Amino acid sequence: MRIGIDVGGTNTDAVYMDGNGVVAMTKTATTEDVTGGIVAALRDLDRSPGVDMSQVKAVMIGTTHFTNALVEARRLAPTAAIRLGLPATAALPPFTDWPEHLVTAMSGRPYLCHGGVEFDGRAISPLDEDEIRKAAQDMKSNGARSVAISSVFSPVSADDEIRAAEIVRSEVPDVMVSLSHEIGRIGLLERENATIINAALRELAPTILDSLAETVRAAGISGRLYLSQNDGTLMDVDFARRYPVATFASGPTNSMRGAAFLSGLADCAVVDVGGTTADVGILVKNFPREAGTEVSVAGIRTNFRMPDVISIGLGGGSIVRQDGSDGSALTIGPDSVGYRLRQEALVFGGDTLTATDVAVAAGIADVGDHGKVAHLSTELVDEARATAARMASDVVDRMRTSEDPIPVVAVGGGSFLVPDEFDVASQVYRPDHYAVANAIGAAIAQVGGEVDRVFPVEPGQRDEVVARAKEEARERAVAAGADPGTVDIIDVDEVPIAYLPGNATRIRVKAVGDLVLEG
Template sequence: MYKLGIDVGGTNTDAIILDANHSLVHCVKSPTSLDIKTGIETALQQLLKEANIDKTKITHAMLGTTQCTNAIVERKKLARVGVIRLGYPATASVLPYTAWPQDIIEKLSGNYALVHGGYEYDGQLLGELDEVEIKVLLEEWRDKVESIAVIGVFSSIKNDQEFRVRDIIQDVYGEEFPVSCSSLIGSVGLIERENATILNAALCKVIETTTKGFVQALKQEGIFGAEVYLCQNDGTLMSIDYAKQFPILTIACGPTNSIRGASYLAQVKNTMVLDVGGTTSDIGVLQDGFPRESSVAVEVGDIRTNFRMPDIISVGLGGGSIVRVNNGKITVGPDSVGYRIGQEALVFGGETLTTTDIAVRLGLAEVGDKSLVEHIDEKFAIDVLLEISSIIEHAIDKMKTSSDDVQLVIVGGGSIIVPDTIRGVSDIIKPENGNVANAIGASIAQISGQYEQIYIYSRESREDSLKDAQEKAVNQAELAGAVPKTIELVEVEETPLAYHPENATRLRVKVVGEMR
């Protein structure tokens, strides 16, 4: 039995094969192509050719991809979205798409409607749902939208209206029509939750193309019987069908794959992880083996959202970062030669001075032709290394929760540029095979399920509320592809809502299980 894992980064696409004991059989790095798909196919072909294994024994194939992130940032391949907000007239003062960049509004069609419905903060009815109003709207939108986002006021307390609207939409447009319900995606906060739901709806075509392309690439290489999964941004996996419902959960899965892979390779569950790529470095924190989640609203493509995101800091520092001297001051990045490092870096016969050239000059790495960088002044190279250290130190300080020195696990193909000592770090671990930690993280991940809702403990006991939330989280895990008997509770977060008079609490429950 073998597992195949592929992770698409900004510079390289990494592909690995693990055996039944999660031992690395073979790994390859291939430059990420402009269209991403070609890079995946190239890496897959090279991996299978060099590994020389029986393809029929590959039982699982996992993909971590940046395509959904890229689609939002680049405003490309997005679906035309209709937005239905249940909350008229109470929410009319702040309309959908408020504070959105105009270019993405135009890409998504800008169609929205405020209709009757929604709930009060304590679960009392704000407005009755008018089904005729919904059906009239859908007839107006026929052939104008490719996906619909449904957002109910305080649906985080009660979401039956959202689900009823979803049923009406699929009765009118067909069962396969993509509908995103905000209560399943975002957290408390109407506008941020709405924004996340709209983005999720906009990604339906991107995820369809991505999953089809990956499955087709596997078939072209003779892999037919493998279970296929996509990586989520909490360090776990989800089935293709689940990914089609929640494509937004693939955003930022690359750094979390690296964090999970670092945990596995270094055999630590609580530490800080630095993942150095070719263009950027990501710093995150491991808590009990999983990436720490962000507790604040996160901007995605200049749009403020509040769906689940990892707590990650990214800095413009990588193995391909360009080194310059401006007015006597050394600068490193944030621009990079990226996937063209093999042609442009000095050690590979190019003409651009990069951080990799500095690492080779100082003897930190053995790549390319070191004779091509012997002319670099040693003191200058040391000064560049100090600047690299400074960038990393500042980022680590931002992630710390205390002034104590931290343990740091360093992974990623660009980790050769990181010095052996960093201020504020007590212990540095560079595990073997850390250059493909992202693909390893994708391959060893479990399936997760998460459920979040506001419960009012004065009406329903805490024990019953916890049981209900856990059952719904388990259901999410099963939908994502987990084996029911293996699912276990890993996290419970309770946040009392001070403004609520009846002891209301935001309850978030997470479970994980083994993949099928």
């Protein structure tokens, strides 16, 4: 038995699963502190027929705690950033192009030091240990409690980052250290940014994770706690303490994985409509297509593993307006009443016209009091539905890679806003339990391992190099808790780098396997 929980901007969804079967599910309002909604969801599950919390072997949670902390610039640790790359990279120091309010919120302090390597492992300059010590002493005197260390081409050789971390810890024993080669990919600034974000969240992680663990124990569950990662795989609590940034974008990823599981489609578009946004992504071999370029998080460019998702302001709580004086120019969103839907929507006695009100008036949703929207004109309802359909169609069109229509799976509590037919969809699927696909995606998530490095590939050695990368990815998946007999390679990407000598090729390999549950 396992439980999957996904926290959205409006609702917190939870499912209790026996193998691949859904025994019980619930949808509760997300609370401002996030944890309260999880408590309520577990309480609702416990009351459901066929549920025995003592039999649960694992709880998988996709949470917005850490994303919210960054977006709201709250509870961030005073953070220093050390980059190893001098005499190169001096033109763009750490925190370049960051929103000023976030740098202020984490008391960000940048340091540039010698070190780093070329793509093939040759040193740019020797690591200057005295330079690192001076930086560590300065950050200590200025109150930094967490530090991000990044080095040029550290995914190729991490030796300088590891040694710099040892020096920093010797000077500041209590400081939390995040290393860029463990977090991001090739691309210095974006990898460094992801590492700084992780460092700023490290101090908050134990508080949040201990709270989640206590919530699970209080529900009578003795099974292990896992968190969803942004690539559709799981991490345990110890890993999450070190890498809280890996929880970002787990919500859309869980929804897409759940859509694949429920529909049986391995390759399709997924439209996940919640209370605040509609997230649209593409499934390739059961996993979300990953973003090929940097991804912006709270206005910061990053390059860690993130799904290629477009989010639009279309959800059950989206506010519907007629802006023209003659009642024309109807718009939906992008603002939403969010988790206040049950207080502010017309059907619940509020005074705000939302997309849910339109759906109830149209007879495609059955919540609240239908009588409270009986006054809405047929013209308004039809125009709002056409607007929602056009918004969904446009974003699917932007995501597809060919002119051919593609299958679309509509999931999420607000997916009634997606029409049964539209021009870029070959067919629209609404599988059973579609409203809690995100929680199901969390519950069925697997464990992964990934390699992303630049390899020198000598003539005739390509197969050997790729095989070595695949084996390393498999080993990483097993080390993360995957059953060795279930590990498969799901993605191999090779990109020759023409501007570097030595037949340099960037090779990315991703392996996944089923989680080994104790007991």
